Amino acid sequence: MELAIDVTNLSKRYGNDAPYVLDDVSFAIESGTKIGLIGPNGAGKSTLMKILAGVILPTQGSVFIHGHDIVKEPMAAKRAVRLVQQSTAFDMFLDGMAALKIAARFFGAPDPARNPWVSELLERFSLAEHMHKPTFMLSDGQLRKLQITRALQSPSSILILDEPTVGLDLASKLQLTGVLNQIVQENGTSLLLSSHILSEVESLCEDVLLLQDGHIVAHDHTRNLVQSHGERSVVLTFGTASDVDIATDALARIGVTAITIAPDQIQFWVGQAINPVDALAQLSGEGITISDVIVLPPNLEQAYAAITTRGGQA
Amino acid sequence: MTSGIRPMFARELTVFTNDRINFLLSIVPNLLYLLLFSTSMRAVVGLVEFGGQSVDYFDFVMPGIIASTLLSAGTTSANTINQERMNRLLLEIWSYPITRRDYVIGKTGFSVAMVVGQCLVMLIMGQILSPTTWQLWQWASILAAIACISVASTGLYLLAATYLRDPQRFMIVINIAAPVLLFSSPSFYSFESMPKVLQWISVINPLSWMVITIRACFLTGFRSGAVGVALLLVLGIVAVIAASWRLSREDV
Numbered sequence: 001m002e003l004a005i006d007v008t009n010l011s012k013r014y015g016n017d018a019p020y021v022l023d024d025v026s027f028a029i030e031s032g033t034k035i036g037l038i039g040p041n042g043a044g045k046s047t048l049m050k051i052l053a054g055v056i057l058p059t060q061g062s063v064f065i066h067g068h069d070i071v072k073e074p075m076a077a078k079r080a081v082r083l084v085q086q087s088t089a090f091d092m093f094l095d096g097m098a099a100l101k102i103a104a105r106f107f108g109a110p111d112p113a114r115n116p117w118v119s120e121l122l123e124r125f126s127l128a129e130h131m132h133k134p135t136f137m138l139s140d141g142q143l144r145k146l147q148i149t150r151a152l153q154s155p156s157s158i159l160i161l162d163e164p165t166v167g168l169d170l171a172s173k174l175q176l177t178g179v180l181n182q183i184v185q186e187n188g189t190s191l192l193l194s195s196h197i198l199s200e201v202e203s204l205c206e207d208v209l210l211l212q213d214g215h216i217v218a219h220d221h222t223r224n225l226v227q228s229h230g231e232r233s234v235v236l237t238f239g240t241a242s243d244v245d246i247a248t249d250a251l252a253r254i255g256v257t258a259i260t261i262a263p264d265q266i267q268f269w270v271g272q273a274i275n276p277v278d279a280l281a282q283l284s285g286e287g288i289t290i291s292d293v294i295v296l297p298p299n300l301e302q303a304y305a306a307i308t309t310r311g312g313q314a
Numbered sequence: 315m316t317s318g319i320r321p322m323f324a325r326e327l328t329v330f331t332n333d334r335i336n337f338l339l340s341i342v343p344n345l346l347y348l349l350l351f352s353t354s355m356r357a358v359v360g361l362v363e364f365g366g367q368s369v370d371y372f373d374f375v376m377p378g379i380i381a382s383t384l385l386s387a388g389t390t391s392a393n394t395i396n397q398e399r400m401n402r403l404l405l406e407i408w409s410y411p412i413t414r415r416d417y418v419i420g421k422t423g424f425s426v427a428m429v430v431g432q433c434l435v436m437l438i439m440g441q442i443l444s445p446t447t448w449q450l451w452q453w454a455s456i457l458a459a460i461a462c463i464s465v466a467s468t469g470l471y472l473l474a475a476t477y478l479r480d481p482q483r484f485m486i487v488i489n490i491a492a493p494v495l496l497f498s499s500p501s502f503y504s505f506e507s508m509p510k511v512l513q514w515i516s517v518i519n520p521l522s523w524m525v526i527t528i529r530a531c532f533l534t535g536f537r538s539g540a541v542g543v544a545l546l547l548v549l550g551i552v553a554v555i556a557a558s559w560r561l562s563r564e565d566v
Contacts, residue, residue, distance in 0.1 A: 075413070083405075106410035
């Protein structure tokens with residue numbers, strides 16, 4: 001399959017004496033892939049996205065967008081990419097439709113006022129009736145949806161989204177997920193999604209790229225990463241709040257750390273050393289009443305925590 | 315036009331025409347200057363000596379007011395770079411298929427068009443207040459000269475904005491520099507009547523050369539200002555290239 005993004009030995013620093021924000025990063029993304037870009041604050045995610053979008057240049061290394069060198073053929077590379085940056089940047093006195101038209105002109109896209117796909121997006125995002133208001137009169141959520149519509153109005157090979165769901169209500173988030181899945185399926189668009197809401201990344205992206213301190217510490221299928229680094233967790237609900245302390249102490253004796261998540265609830269993680277049955281057996285002789293037991297599957301959040309807290313490779 | 319300049323120009327036009335504050339402030343103050351300052355000073359001063367001939371003060375000062383238009387258009391254009399940098403629009407625009415050169419040329423082109431439009435309005439008002447017998451070609455040549463000179467003023471301001479990236483510092487420097495540039499140039503009085511210190515400053519003040527060139531075109535014919543126009547156009551092109559180069563090295 002054709003590579004949408006091919007990055008080799010990429011490094012970036014802002015100034016000759018500054019530390020490297022990205023240090024010798026290499027990875028490749030196939031066309032039509034949905035990949036999550038995750039990592040702690042300051043890991044280099046935004047810098048990487050800006051380089052892929054052709055906004056800033058690498059200090060070292062090479063970046064190819066559908067075979068176009070981002071340094072030598074920047075225009076061809078940039079035509080393939082749409083960026084939804086973290087800030088909702090608009091000329092505040094323009095109305096929504098004028099803002100869309102400006103972006104459309106740069107990409108040679110059809111007039112958004114006559115583009116059925118734009119009309120559909122505006123309907124799905126409940127924006128149609130707000131398009132003639134100056135953007136300073138729109139809410140944060142409406143601005144975010146307008147920003148996403150601006151990026152999606154014309155087809156692209158690669159869509160880069162930096163925290164796209166910030167400010168969106170649940171219905172809008174679901175609409176966005178639907179739209180993103182649709183354009184990946186219908187157009188073969190590659191998706192690079194950066195988010196600190198890891199459940200969103202886990203549900204949408206089949207692959208994950210984890211950056212930490214400017215290095216890639218994990219690049220794998222989301223499912224593999226979760227299975228190899230995530231752990232199941234158990235949530236116990238007790239008959240009385242006083243049982244919480246007794247259960248916590250009992251679990252501590254077999255090396256399990258439980259956290260209190262409600263006055264009558266604890267949660268603890270079980271891995272290879274101990275399984276849920278062993279844990280419950282430990283509690284059986286304590287004279288406490290367990291009213292409910294929920295075993296939760298491993299998730300990306302746990303895998304992320306496991307990898308980033310030990311600061312090593314996956 | 316390369317692919318990025320046309321949409322950049324169109325963007326500037328759309329943003330400008332939707333911003334009623336900038337739209338009005340770009341034209342009304344200079345018209346008021348022309349109407350109030352020039353006519354009242356004309357009544358006080360009457361005739362001034364210029365190039366060995368007596369000239370109506372209104373005609374003498376018109377190039378000075380056009381020069382102040384160049385300053386305000388340059389400031390407005392350069393200020394948009396800092397505003398766009400501050401509210402992350404630069405990141406948005408620069409993610410589009412556009413080079414930094416296209417970005418600067420688009421901004422310069424729009425600023426030049428705006429100046430030409432403003433000056434046309436002022437010239438029409440001037441014609442009402444102090445009728446001339448100019449032929450159409452003279453109007454066209456004056457506007458062409460103003461367009462070339464405004465490349466220099468806009469280019470220099472845009473270049474300044476690439477050095478003064480802090481919007482507050484930019485506004486302070488530009489607002490302090492504006493009266494210094496204006497009053498240390500022969501905008502409202504002749505070079506000979508300026509104090510010696512101001513005359514020295516005037517020599518290195520680019521606005522002086524702009525005023526002198528526009529005045530030469532106005533009062534003694536386009537040909538007498540042609541060399542000045544050409545030199546200022548070259549200065550403007552150099553400034554635009556330098557600003558583009560500076561922005562191409564900027565990380566946002």
